[in-house]
Structure formats: C-alpha cells, structure tokens
Amino acid sequence: MRIWLWFLGAAAALSVLAALTAPASTGALNLVLLALFVGAAGAALIRRRPEPRAGWWLMFSGVAASAASTYLLALVPHAPEELGAGYFLCYPLTAAGLWLVAKRLRPWSSTRILDTGIVLIGIAQLNWIFVLYPLLHRSGLEPVHAWSVSLIAVCDLVTIALLLRFAMAVRRSPVALLLLASIGVMVSSDAFYIVKYVAGRGTAVISSFSAVGWLVWTLLFAAAALHPDAEGALRRARRSGADYGTPIGAFIALALLGPGLLVADLVLRRGVDPWRHALVPAVLTGALMVSMVLRLGRALQDRTNLQQELAFRAQHDVLTGLANRELFRTSLQGELDAHREIGLLIIDLDGFKDVNDTLGHPAGDELLLTAAERLRATADAASLLARLGGDEFAVICPPDQLDDIAAALVRELALPYRVAGREQRISASIGVYSGHPVTTGDALQSADIALYAAKEAGRNRAVRYHPALREAHVAHTVLADQLRAAVEAGVGFAMHYQPVVDVPTGRVTAVEALLRFTTPDGIAVSPAVFVPVAEETGLIGKLGSWVLEQSCADAKAWHDEHGISVTVNVSGRQLRNPHFADEVLAVLKRTGLPGAALVLEITETVLVTASLEETAEVSRRLARLRAFGIRIAIDDFGTGYSSLAYLRTLPLDVLKIDRAFVHRIEERQDQALFRAVVELARSMYLTPVAEGVETPGQAAVLRSLDCALAQGFLFARPMPAPALAEFLQQEQVAVAA
Ligand code: C2E
Ligand code: MG
Ligand code: MG
Numbered sequence: 001m002r003i004w005l006w007f008l009g010a011a012a013a014l015s016v017l018a019a020l021t022a023p024a025s026t027g028a029l030n031l032v033l034l035a036l037f038v039g040a041a042g043a044a045l046i047r048r049r050p051e052p053r054a055g056w057w058l059m060f061s062g063v064a065a066s067a068a069s070t071y072l073l074a075l076v077p078h079a080p081e082e083l084g085a086g087y088f089l090c091y092p093l094t095a096a097g098l099w100l101v102a103k104r105l106r107p108w109s110s111t112r113i114l115d116t117g118i119v120l121i122g123i124a125q126l127n128w129i130f131v132l133y134p135l136l137h138r139s140g141l142e143p144v145h146a147w148s149v150s151l152i153a154v155c156d157l158v159t160i161a162l163l164l165r166f167a168m169a170v171r172r173s174p175v176a177l178l179l180l181a182s183i184g185v186m187v188s189s190d191a192f193y194i195v196k197y198v199a200g201r202g203t204a205v206i207s208s209f210s211a212v213g214w215l216v217w218t219l220l221f222a223a224a225a226l227h228p229d230a231e232g233a234l235r236r237a238r239r240s241g242a243d244y245g246t247p248i249g250a251f252i253a254l255a256l257l258g259p260g261l262l263v264a265d266l267v268l269r270r271g272v273d274p275w276r277h278a279l280v281p282a283v284l285t286g287a288l289m290v291s292m293v294l295r296l297g298r299a300l301q302d303r304t305n306l307q308q309e310l311a312f313r314a315q316h317d318v319l320t321g322l323a324n325r326e327l328f329r330t331s332l333q334g335e336l337d338a339h340r341e342i343g344l345l346i347i348d349l350d351g352f353k354d355v356n357d358t359l360g361h362p363a364g365d366e367l368l369l370t371a372a373e374r375l376r377a378t379a380d381a382a383s384l385l386a387r388l389g390g391d392e393f394a395v396i397c398p399p400d401q402l403d404d405i406a407a408a409l410v411r412e413l414a415l416p417y418r419v420a421g422r423e424q425r426i427s428a429s430i431g432v433y434s435g436h437p438v439t440t441g442d443a444l445q446s447a448d449i450a451l452y453a454a455k456e457a458g459r460n461r462a463v464r465y466h467p468a469l470r471e472a473h474v475a476h477t478v479l480a481d482q483l484r485a486a487v488e489a490g491v492g493f494a495m496h497y498q499p500v501v502d503v504p505t506g507r508v509t510a511v512e513a514l515l516r517f518t519t520p521d522g523i524a525v526s527p528a529v530f531v532p533v534a535e536e537t538g539l540i541g542k543l544g545s546w547v548l549e550q551s552c553a554d555a556k557a558w559h560d561e562h563g564i565s566v567t568v569n570v571s572g573r574q575l576r577n578p579h580f581a582d583e584v585l586a587v588l589k590r591t592g593l594p595g596a597a598l599v600l601e602i603t604e605t606v607l608v609t610a611s612l613e614e615t616a617e618v619s620r621r622l623a624r625l626r627a628f629g630i631r632i633a634i635d636d637f638g639t640g641y642s643s644l645a646y647l648r649t650l651p652l653d654v655l656k657i658d659r660a661f662v663h664r665i666e667e668r669q670d671q672a673l674f675r676a677v678v679e680l681a682r683s684m685y686l687t688p689v690a691e692g693v694e695t696p697g698q699a700a701v702l703r704s705l706d707c708a709l710a711q712g713f714l715f716a717r718p719m720p721a722p723a724l725a726e727f728l729q730q731e732q733v734a735v736a737a
Helices: 002-021 028-048 053-075 081-105 110-136 143-169 174-199 208-226 230-236 248-268 274-315 325-337 352-359 361-378 399-413 440-456 467-489 527-537 540-562 572-576 580-591 612-626 643-649 668-683 696-704 721-736
Strands: 342-350 384-389 392-396 417-419 422-424 427-435 462-464 493-502 507-518 565-569 598-603 631-637 654-657 687-690
Touching (some): 081 143, 081 174, 143 174, 208 230, 325 440, 399 427, 399 462, 440 462, 507 540, 540 565, 565 631, 572 598, 668 687
Parallel strands (some): 427 462, 507 565, 598 631
Antiparallel strands (some): 342 392, 384 392, 417 422
C-alpha cells in the first residue's frame, strides 16, 4: 500500500510538471512518463493477474495503443497522419475491456441492455446537436479531420455508455473507482479536444490540456493495476442483491433533454437547415421512446417478480426453501377445516447444537441444507415439508404413509454428513402423530411429546404418540420445575457416600459421592431419573458445583484420618465448561483436600455425542487436572459402544466396570468376558473397579480374577456422611482386631 501511494503521488506530481513545461503531447517529460506508466501497468498485469484477465488486458491494450501513436507521431520525423491510428484503436479496445469487466460483474439481461441503450441514445442526441451536426455542416473544415473527429465523438459515445454500465454494476472500491476515473478522464479529454476543434478554427492540433488528460488516463490505469487489492477487487466488487432500481427520473430527463436542446438550438441558430438538423434527433427520440416503453414494461415485470419473491419469503424458510412455521400452521389448519385425518411428523436433529457451537454457523447451515435435501428426497410430493426453526422440521403427510416415511427419515438423516470439509455424524429423533385433533396446537403438542419420548428413549428413532406419553411428559415437566426451585432455594439435596473396598483385605480405599434428591412432598427421586433432567435444563452446572464442594469438604476429614479418596461423578455438561478445571482446583484449595485424594468419574456416553474438537478440549482439561494428582475414572464401562476408542484418547487412571458385567459373573461365559475387560484395563495401566457387587459368590470370583477393588451392596450401601464416618471408624476397629 505504501509503495502504491508513493507511486501515485510522485506520478501525479510529475504529470503536473509535464503539463506546465511541455506545451504539447510531444514534450520529452510527457513521453518519459507515458512509457513509465504503460510499463508499470503492463508489469502489474503480468505479475498480479487481476480478474477478469481478458478485460484488464483489453483496457491495457487501449492505453498502450494510444501511447504508441503518441510516440510514433512525436519521434518519426514528418510523421504521416496514419500513425495516429492508435488513437482510434484505443476506443474499441477500451470499450471491449469495459464490456467484459461489466459483464463479469453482472451478466447482461434484457433490462440492462435496455438501460444501456437508453443512455446511449440520450448521449447520442447531445452528440448530434453539439458535435456531429456542426462538424458535418460547417464549411472550411478539412474533411479528413472533420470525419476523424466525428469518429472519435461516436467512439466516446459508446465508451461513455459502457462506462455507465460498468459504474452501475460495480460496488465502490478503490480499484473500481480508479478504473472509472481513468476512463472518465480519457473521455473528458476527448470531449475537450472535440469541443475545441468544433469551436476553433479547424486545427487538429492536440492541446496540452488534452495531452495531460491522456497522460492522467494512463497514470490512473496503472494505479488501478498496481493497487494492492487489484487481483480480486473486481470479483469482490460484484454488487449483490437485486437489480438496481429503475432510474425513471433520469430516463425522463434524458428523453426531454434531447428534444429540448434541439428546439433551443434551432431557435438560436436560425441559419441552419432546420429539417435536416432535426431529422436525426427525431429518429433518436423515437427510438428512445420505444426503449423507454419497453423498459418500463420490464420494470413492472420486475416489480411483479419482486412481489412474488416477497410472498414466497413470507411463507418459506430462507435457508432451506421449505415451508416456514406460518405456512405450516395454515396448511395444518386447512387439513383440520377439511375434517381430514392428520398425519404429522416433528423431526429434531440430535446434537445439532454441538455442530453449530464447535464448527460454526456456516457449517451448521450446510448441515441443515443437506438435511432438508434428504427430507425432500424421502418424503413424497403429497407431503408438506416445513422448517419450524433451528434444527426442527415438520412433515404433514397422508396418515397411511406416516410410519414408512418416519422410518425412512430416521435412516436417511443418520447417514454421514459432509460439513466444513469433513464427515459429521448426526441422527434424528422423530415424533409421530396421527388423528383428528381439535386444534393445530393439540396436534403439535402431541407430536412434540412423542418427539420428547424419542429423545428420552435414546434418540435416533421415531416414536408414535400415545396418551400414556403425555403423563410421562407432565411428570417430567413437574420434576424439572421442582429441581429448579430446589436448586434456587438450596434445599432438597444431600450427598450419600458408598465405600469402594479392597476385596482381599476388606479395607475401604475410597468412597463414591452420590447425589440424593427429595421432592417437597418427601419423595426420594433416583439420580438416574433426575440427573438427566438437570443436565437437560442446565441446572447441573450449579448442582455439580455444589456436589464437588460438599464431597471434598466431607472427604477432607476421612482422608486425613483413614487415607481414603473420594470419587465424584461429573456430567458432560460440566466437562464442556471451559472453567471446569479452574473450578475443581479452587475447590481443592478451599477445602484443603489434596488432589491425589480426588477421583473424577465421567461416563463415556458423555463423549459419544461430542465432536472430535470437543473431545480434544475435554482431554486437555482433564490432563491439566491430572497434573495436580487428580485421577480420572471412566464410569459404567461397557455400556457404551465406542468404549475402546475413548480409552485411548482420554487421559484415564481408573476403569469402573458396569454392574451388567458383574451381575452374572459366576457363569462361565460372563466370567470370560469380565476377565477380558480386567486384562484390557491392566494392559492400559488402568485400575479396574467392579461395580454393583451384591453376593459373596461374586466377590469370590473377583478375588480369583485378581480384580481387587469393588463396590456394591454386599460391602455397603450409599449412606449419609455421619453414617459413613461411623462405618469407617468401625472398620478400623475391625481391622485392628
Ligand atoms: P454410578 O456413578 O454408576 O453410581 C453407582 C450406582 O450404582 C449408584 O446408584 C449406586 O447406588 C448403585 N449401586 C451401588 N452398589 C450397587 C449394587 O450392589 N447393586 C445395585 N443394583 N446398585 C448398586 P445411584 O446412587 O442411584 O446413582 C445412579 C447414577 O446417577 C450414578 O451411577 C451416576 O451416574 C449418577 N449420579 C449420582 N450422583 C451424581 C452426581 O453427583 N453427579 C452426576 N453427574 N451424576 C450422579
Ligand atoms: Mg459413578
Ligand atoms: Mg457406575
């Protein structure tokens, strides 16, 4: 940018100097500068290759052709006038370049052709009145000069029309403005030259003003080509959005200007033959009228199209083109009014929010587009497809096809998606409803309840609405409300602790902290029920912090006295919080519990729905905590499906084998499986812990398999802190005895 500004400044200063010192185009400084600018522009085009390349090169050829003529006329002694051919060549070249550039920005359409035509005719009228007619009808001019000046005037006419077309197509940017200015200066210099010729005594000598004008044209062109932004400037300058409006005022002015000036001219110059003078403008005015009628017709058509577009947008989703909520509701209402049985699907993409959050909104949009395409391809033409917002879609279809379409959609939507250049897996849950609802709201609510049940049942499936689901749904909502109130008031929650024992010695090595919740009516709700609700509602954040603080505070004394650790369950949502590690470290500091006495338990299901980035983030967070001696356990191992992958990617210390493996451990087959898991844990330097040990028989097998650590009702049930303190005391006595 710096160099470019220097070039522009120095060159402009030198050009002014050239204008002052050399009276005509043949001045030495003028010639040197011309060579410099043409050379710079050419070098810039070769190096930068701005787009569209043909357009730039054509405009450059125009500049170069004009410069070549200047050189030939200045340097060749007694140069014949034919050497000035380059001055004429520069117009078709420049015009063709402008044409290409403008076309690249905005392809021609009948509207744009008409607009350009109207401008062209309007300028042609002025041209006729002020230049061509006087030139052709004045005596005493050398015919060759008169004709060549007329030709230049016509060439300028076309160039101006194309320049305006370019100006209308381009958005304001330095490069576009420089190009506009450069060709504008060129045309203005011509105009000056022509006017001077017409008014003057018939000399074809180029004035120094015009000579400097052409120099500045070359300079500005070189500046545009050299601009640091030149490569993509015109590509980026492409105007977006709808066509520019109809400049009706400008058209009317143009239409009136020609005839008006003509009349004035006829009145003022009474000497000339009025009929021959008026013939050409009359024809032009006729052409102008026809063009304007056509153009206004197009404007009306454009308006109708716009209205249709607006009407479409009012009823459709802009991103996917599917029906929007409004159209969906009216269609559903239409079905109700016609007393037809309604078939309705509500579709929600599972884990879409994570894609949006981790890969960004453009990637999310891409995924939604693909999902919408699959929806179109799967549901038949008789269905109405709608996007209700976010990642929620709906289908209204014939009730007899409802289940088939739902099943096909579950299958299709679960196929891998290509998003942001990589493969992404996501599934869909679908609520299915058919019947004769009283209102559209009833139908929607029923389908929503079924959708909720599909999510609850593990996602990636369709569930049909059933009245029993409604009760479950109500219960769920009540529980969510109770939890929210309890978290706010800080009541209803308590921690229980269940010992983890070393089977051969019977010693307690750790306790697992388990959260308990009692509703205001005194009903104890299982964490297996309320923890997922707390996760869904976001309450787990606050609740989890309390659990951590309470557990570490309780465990401090037990650790000091008995050397045992505490293991705390952590939910996925907590792990995904960027401040999680800081929070854990702060709790340790406050409670005085050493890091080595804390184990964090995470379930693998937490990670299955996460993206790769998220898993990496979580791994980093856990690794940081491990540096403080905190251990990480994977909970309920064996219940997820991608367990082994996570064992490798996550920094882990402990592997808690789910009680489903322990339950029938006394049978031979299950025993083999259990042993395989224990060996796997050992091979990865993880400490295995068996969960849910209920019988002495199971404990005996564990001992034989060398899985020392276990937890279960056989040893102790979860109990409140005072009970546990007593339990530890007694255990010590027993061991001592
Ligand atoms: P978990 O982490 O696998 O906890 C072990 C569960 O197994 C506990 O159920 C415990 O009472 C039960 N259990 C222990 N021994 C036996 C046995 O011998 N037989 C049987 N049948 N069950 C046994 P609980 O307390 O109902 O907790 C259920 C789940 O709720 C926990 O599974 C854990 O995933 C979650 N949870 C509990 N507290 C918290 C918490 O503070 N935060 C989070 N995020 N989740 C928690
Ligand atoms: Mg646990
Ligand atoms: Mg468990």
